[in-house]
Each structure stands twice: as C-alpha cells, then as structure tokens.
Amino acid sequence: MGEVRIFGIRHHGPGSSRSLLSALSAFQPDAVLIEAPADAEAGLQFVGRTGLVPPVALLVYALDHPTRSNFYPQTIFSPEWNAAQFAFSNGLILRAIDLPAAIRLADPPSEEPEDSEDKLLPTTNQDPFTLLAEASGYADGESWWEHLVEERSDPTDLFQAITELMTSLREATREDSDPWEVRREAHMRLAVRKAESEGFSRIAVVCGAWHVPALLKKSSVSADQSTLKGLPKLKTTATWVPYTYERISYASGYGAGIRSPGYYEHLWHSSPETMAQRWLLKTARLLREEGFDASTASVIEAVRLADALSAVRDRPMPGLRELADATRSVLTNGHEEPLQIIHRKLIVGVRIGQVPSDIPTVPLQSDLESLQKRLRLKPEALERKLELDLRNENDLERSHLLHRLAILKIEWGHIQTVSGKRGTFHEHWLLRWQPEMAMHVIEASRWGGTVEAASSAKALEHAKSADSLPALTSLAHDVLLAALDSIVPEVMHRLEDAAAAATDTRSLLEALPALGRVMRYGDVRKTSAESVGHVFSSIFVRACVGLPAATAQLDNEAAALMVVAIDGAQSVVSLIADAEREQLWFDALQVVGDRADVHRLVSGRVVRLLLDSGRVDSDDASMKLSLAASVGATPSETAAWIEGFLAGSGAVLLHHDKLWNVLDEWVSSLAEEPFMEILPLLRRTFSTYSKGERRQLGERVREPGGTSKAIEESLDEIRAERPLPLIRLMLGIGETGDR
C-alpha cells in the first residue's frame, strides 16, 4: 500500500505555495493529485507549455450549453499551479480529482455560477474560521489565515498543524450539509483510492485546507460510489484562457475571491525580511509616477510606522493592514484618492495572463467564429469599409452582430455617419480587427457563451446598474440596434422608471432622438417598435411639460446645450408625424418663445422652429425679432437671439422680406462700439451657412431695394444647362429619361 500525504492549502495563498513546494521536494511523490475538476485534466497537460503565463484560468464549459461554464483561475503563486509545475518538471503523474464540472454544470445554476471551488471558508452559517480568528484577535478569518500561514516564513510541520487544526475545527462544527460538498469529497476520496490501487507508492494530494479531514476520513468505497451514483452529466471540454488580477479580485461568481492578488504576488517574489520595505518603496514609486510627493525619507518613516504597528498589534511582521495604515498616515497624509490608485495598481495589480494560440479557446470565441463564417465577415487587420443594406437579411444580421460586439466592448466595427444617406436602410461601418480583441472576447466570455447571450447579459447588467437617463437612453439605443429582443422590455422598463425620476428636462429631450429613430425605422430593423412607442410617448410628454421651466435662467453654456437638445427633439417630432403629440410640443415651444426670462439663444431658436413649422407666420417672427432687437435688450442679447434664430440656414432671410428688413434696421442702428462687440457673434452665425447661401445673402445686401424674387429670376437657364452633358458623362448616366 502506498503512502498518501494530504497537503491542505488555501487557494491562491503564496505562503501555502511556498510551504507546499518545499514539502513536495522533501516528500518526493510519484503522483500529484490536485483539487481541480476531473474533466479539466485534459487542460492540465498544457501546464509547462511555454507561452502559458499566469494569471490564466482553466475554463470548463458544457459543449452543448456554452453559457454554462466554470473558471478556475491560477496565478503564479497559486498552490495548484505550483503543484502542477512541480509535477511537470519532475515528470510525475498529475491528476485532477475534484468532482467533474460535467456533473456540476448539469445542475442548472440557480443564481450565480458556482464558486465554492476557490473558497477557503466553508459555507456553514457560523463560519468556524471567523470564530477562531476572533478568538485570537483578528478581524476576520482571511486575515487570520494570512498571518498564520501565508506570511509565515518557516514551513516546517505546517501541513501537519493545518491537518490537526482542520480536524478539530470540523469536529466542532456541524457537518456540511451542502450535497455538493459531500459529493465533491466523495469523489476526491475515490480518486485517491484509485491512484493507490494503481500502485503509486507516494501520492501527494493538494486540496483546500477545509477538505483535509474529509479526505482522511475512513469511508467505504461503496458508500462514496452510491453518493455519486446516477448524477446527470453534460459533455464538457476544458481549455485555458488569459485572466487578469482584476478579475481574480472580483467577488463575482467565479470565486477566487482574493482581494489582493498584486500584494500576494509581491509576497511570493520577496523574502520576508525585505518584504515591507520593498512594498512601501513600490508604493512610493507609484505615487511619484502619479504625480504625488513621496520622498525616500517618507518611505523610511512609513517602514518604521509599519514595524511599530505590527508590534502594537502583536504581529511578528507587518502585513497588508499595517502597510496600508502606514501608507495612509505617512505617504499620503491621510488623503484617500491616492490610496485608490495604490489599491488598483498595486494591491490588486494590473497583470494580464497569456495563452499560446495553439490551445483551443472559449465558447464565445467559437460562436463568434461560426457567425463570422456564416455571415461572410472575415476579421482583417486592415481597415476596410462595409456598407450594409438593412433590407437585405444577411446585411441585417451583420449589423446586429457588429452592434452586439460593440455592446461587449469588442470594437471591431465603428459605425460611420455618412452625409446624404441618413438613417433608413443603410449603415456604414469601418471594420478593423485588432489582435487584442481576442483578449476582449475572452473578457466578454464571462457574460455568456454566445454573442447574443453575452451581449444581452451585459446590457441587462448595465441597465440594472445605470441610473442616469442619458446612460439608459444610449443603452436602449444600442440594445435596439443590436436586436437583443429578449431584454428590450426590461431595458424599456428601466428607461421609463428613470424618465419618471428624471428632473432634468434636457436629458429627457436628449433621450428622444435615439428612440424616435428606432420607432421610425423599426420595421426595417425588425425591432419591436411598439415597446419603444410607449416609453417614447411618456418621455415626450414629460419633456413637453418640463420644457418651459427648464429653459428659464440658463447661462450661455447651458443655453447652447439646450438648443441642441431642442433641435434634436424637433427632428423626431417631425419624424413621428402624430398631430396630437406635435401640438403638445409646439404649445410648449410657444410658451418658451413668449417668456421673457428665457435665454435669448433659446428664444431665438424656438421662434425659428415655430416659423419653420408654420406655427407662427413671418409677421409674428419679425415682430419677435424686433422685440429682441429693441432698446431694452443689450446688443449681445440680441446677437444671441439672432444666433439662435438663424443658426443652420439663412435661407429664411431670403424668403421673408420683413425679417430681412428688421435685421437690417437693427444692424444699421448700432453704434460703433456695440457693433464691434457683436460682430464676432454674428460672424459665427453666418459662417455656418453654405457658401451659396452666403453669396446670395451678400447679393441681397448689395441691392437694398431688391426682393427675393430677383435672385430666383437671375438664374440663366440656358447657361445653366451648358455643363449638363459633361456632368452626365462624368457620372456615366445617359440622357434617356432625363428631363
């Protein structure tokens, strides 16, 4: 019978790793068994492959349900990773002995994907580690373990001590009733026994400390087998994906749950004597890079404080808590903001792992590849233009794909606004595939296994966390363009809630254009227009009601933004063509136009919109203009009104003589000083016009008595027709059917 030794570790514990490595070389095993799902064993063969650089994660996913997957992250300081490396470099047998993910994933996850894989602490109500830690004066179980195990430099007898401790702990707490824990431990026991019966003589088992007593427990093979009997299974496959420290530190469903991977890596790489100094030096150097003061003298003081703190707290040496307190007190003078940088860049760390290209990849990637193939959309590094006609089924799907990828922040395509062909049936994209997008695909794979599922999940998550109306509006817009129909109702619901709570009318106005476009072109894009319609009208009504109050008392900057918002809303009002809604809108504009406390830029704009839509006639408009230009107003106020009124197109002046005359009179009446003052403002307005328009206006000035008809009459048809043959030739169109 062979010797089995069980090494209880903490997942991702650098101290555990260090002790484990020295214990393994002392033990000289001929087989290494680690706590990883048995069906991930295929992935373990890649450990030791050059190019596989941690942090990486072993990903096990169900072949037929790619969304069902579990990540098992590994870092350079993870005991399992080091055990696997040890086995690889000594040519030993390496096995994964935990319950196969195939069984785990067959049980549809109730909420979040399972995370017990990477948890030190068990899931009993009264966490025994915390009780123990509190008894010895630590804040929680994690920091207690940290000091006792991870920051320990002398590993002798550590594993024996852990085994004894865990045994008495598990005896003292009631047995875990979680059926999954029971099954996992049964599976591990069976796997160890199997290795024994195969004749290995020195077997090293590396597993979470909590499981040690269970693996030592004498339990009959048949009992364990019956525990595992008849459990449903899925077909799974395992692969490696790059991982980041940031994700390891997420308390998200994939477990790991270590809060300071960057700090752990530091522990792993440095000797205990110089650990604190090196850490504080790194901190100081980071602070300097970020533009904060951090002198060498301060580092010395910080080291002294950290040492003194560990003495006050009865610790053999400073730990992260002491280092953080010393940093706060000495290096950042109590300021919080640099501490956040330190947390992100040092304590969590910014490392990204690598996986060589010959290792097969994540389900999202394969789904993307199959979509690319089906839609004949090859990823190319060179930039290329793509014009999509959305009436065409294939193009529509391509558009959906690109929009979905954009939601997942895989920015393969950038949509272009092409003048002349606005909206409707066409979309212009600029495509460029960049190598780091492969990484983004993997990053995005946590949201789901297919492009549609992942983008839906991510957008929904955003919808749940976003609370500002503009954020939700743009999200809703993206979701509709990406045709994520399954989540449209939820997003619309959130949007409506946010609109109800919104007090900022401008953001309501700004929400309208995007929604309006969707309604208008909904049938082309096959999006569900009716779900949008309800939200649109509710936002629209709120905006109309709030408009008069929202336009009062604005400063120049706010007024300019308000004008843009009003213009945007106007553009959809005319798109929708619903008389009742339109009336509501123009009534609100009327009120704004009549009020005196409204910024002139806004009043001018509003009057123009009313004039363009025929709600006021040119007599009214010129009266308003002369009111705005009357002595009561300062020249700059008048100029603002005119800017609002005339912005975009000056044709109105050519067609309405009255307006022309009022404006003309006003400009002529200005004294030199105010004229010089407002000249730049007027210039700015007129410079937005097209060249032709400006020329016509100039000509209009030259003949003061002339009317607008004079301009039209001046068109010489015979001369105008002369260049036509040449133009036809250039455009390659025949004369047939023309004119």
Add this chain to the structure above:
Amino acid sequence: MSNLLREHAEQAFAHELEEIGRADGRARPPKWRLSPWAVTTYILGGTLPNGFEVTPKYVGSRRLIETAVATLATDRALLLLGVPGTAKTWLSEHLAAAISGDSTMLVQGTAGTGEEAVRFGWNYARLLAEGPSPAAMVASPVMRAMTEGKIARIEELTRISSEVQDALITILSEKTLPVSELDIEIQAVKGFNVIATANDRDRGVNELSSALRRRFNTIVLPLPETLEEEMQIVSQRAAAIGRALELPAEAPSLEQVRRLVTIFRELRAGVTQDGKTRLKVPSGTLSTAEAISVLNNGQALAAHFGDGTLRAADLAAGLVGAVVKDPTNDPAIWKEYLETVVRERDGWKDLYRACKEVG
C-alpha cells in the same frame, strides 16, 4: 468629588490609569507610563485580566488608534485631522494623559500665537537686571515637554501663522531647540513628542508647509460611522458632563438621544436614514460634539426649569440653535425638514410641536 469645573484626563481617569498600569506587563518605550498596548486599551476601553472594566474614551475605528499610538512610539509627531467635533482634542488629551501622565503641555493655536508659545520667551525684568541667561528664559509648553520627556499638544495647528509653525521643524526633525542668544541648545529627552490637531473645514487657515507636513504622520478622524456608534458617544459624554456639572436631572432617555442623533445625521448627510427622502444640508457642521452640547443644554433646562426629565421642549431650543447657523438659508432648510420629516414620523409629534414653538 473635586470642586474643579473640569478635570484633566489624567485626573478624571487616574484610577483607570493606575489599574491599567498595574496590569500592564509589556515593554514600555522610554519614559512612557504605559505600553503601547495599554494605551490602546485605555483609549478604546476593554476588560483587564483582573476583571477591571476600562471605559472607552474614543468610540470608533481601532485601526486609527493603533496607528496613532504606533506613530508616537516611533517618535514621529502625530497630526490629527478632521472636521470640527470629531474628538481630535479629546483624543490628543487622552493620548498625552496615558503616555506621559500629563496632558497639560498645551499650546492653543490662534492667529495670535507667537513664537514664544512654541519655543520660549524672556522674563524681561530678569533680562534687564541680569542680562541673558538660562534663568531669564520663560519655557514654552513645548520646551518643558522636551526637557521632561513628555507629550506636547498643539491645538489648531493650522490657525497658527506659517512662520511660527515652521519654528516646529527643527524641534521635530532635530529634536532640539537652539537658543542662539545664549549659544546653547535644549535637546529633547526620550519620551518627548508632539500631538497636533487641525481641522480641515475652516477656510483661511495656514496650510502646513510641506517641510513641516513631512514631519507628521497624519490621521484623519472621521465622523461616526453608524447611528449606534454616535448614540453611544453622545449619551456617554452627556452623562459624564452632566455628572461633572452636578445636574440633578435624570440621564437622558435613549429615545431622546436617538432622535437627536438621527436629526443630526440626516441633516449632515442630506438624506433620511431610510434613504428615501433627499434633504437640503444646512451650513453648520452638526458634529457629534454639538449634539452632545445640545443634549447637555437640554438637561440643564430640564433640571432647573422642568421636572428633571429631559423632554422634547428642552431639546428643541438647543436643537434649532445648532441647526440654524446662517440666518438667510438655514431657517428654510430647517422648516422644510421639520414639515416633511419630523412631522411625519411616528412618535415625533411632541418634538415637532416643541420645535414649531421655538420658531
């Protein structure tokens, strides 16, 4: 009971300090009366091995106190920073009392604090009669602390003018006080250190020069984190002050304290405790210290003009005064709060009516 109006920390808690000293078997830094561990216990309270109960002097994060004590143990000066009423002075007094057994080496920083308050002055009569000599010098609290190896306290450091502040640099970095007139220097003995306090709310303060700042370890004292924590502080302190002033009133009921602290916290945070209603924030700081003084005020009223039991009416007068600091905006803010929150709350009718009466 002594007839002093207010006792120093080392007088008021002499018994506790003595008990802790007896139980404290750990290593003490030179000239320290207690070990760092015992100082922490004195400040945060706890039970000694012999069962003696130490009352908590400061309610809040253990980490902060440990960092403060460790700072003083490394002979670095300590700067306590925070908005008014976050127990900076209180903490510095108790730290000095526990470490040196003497919290009286105190410099109160004001715009008029001169160099002689930080370094030394001259006894001019003697100076004229005998010429310059060490005997003609008048030691400042800081200088006395240096020669006796004790903790010197500087209150409101940022209110002192920059030139005077910088006189501290030599003292803190070289631990010496040169007297150029006599060509001598006064070197600090072991055990000397400085605790300074400064508030970061005041406008028009004299920012510390970076040279001076570098010589301090900074600890920012926060406002109490939870309602329960703040309740504990307020009721405990109010009771203690009430005792000292020999107010015959009963201790305030927890319910009154809770209402008071709730009002302070809500107005400070600009949102009600349940997170449902947004509130405007008045201009005052509404610190815990002010809550304590409102409570004391109310107790005094109850004792001398009421039946000895603290009632809503006794609280209302002080409460309105504490909230309404700026006569233009605060009254409207307070009225809005009164009408929308106080009025609607179950069991707060008496307080509502009392506040309405005050105005």
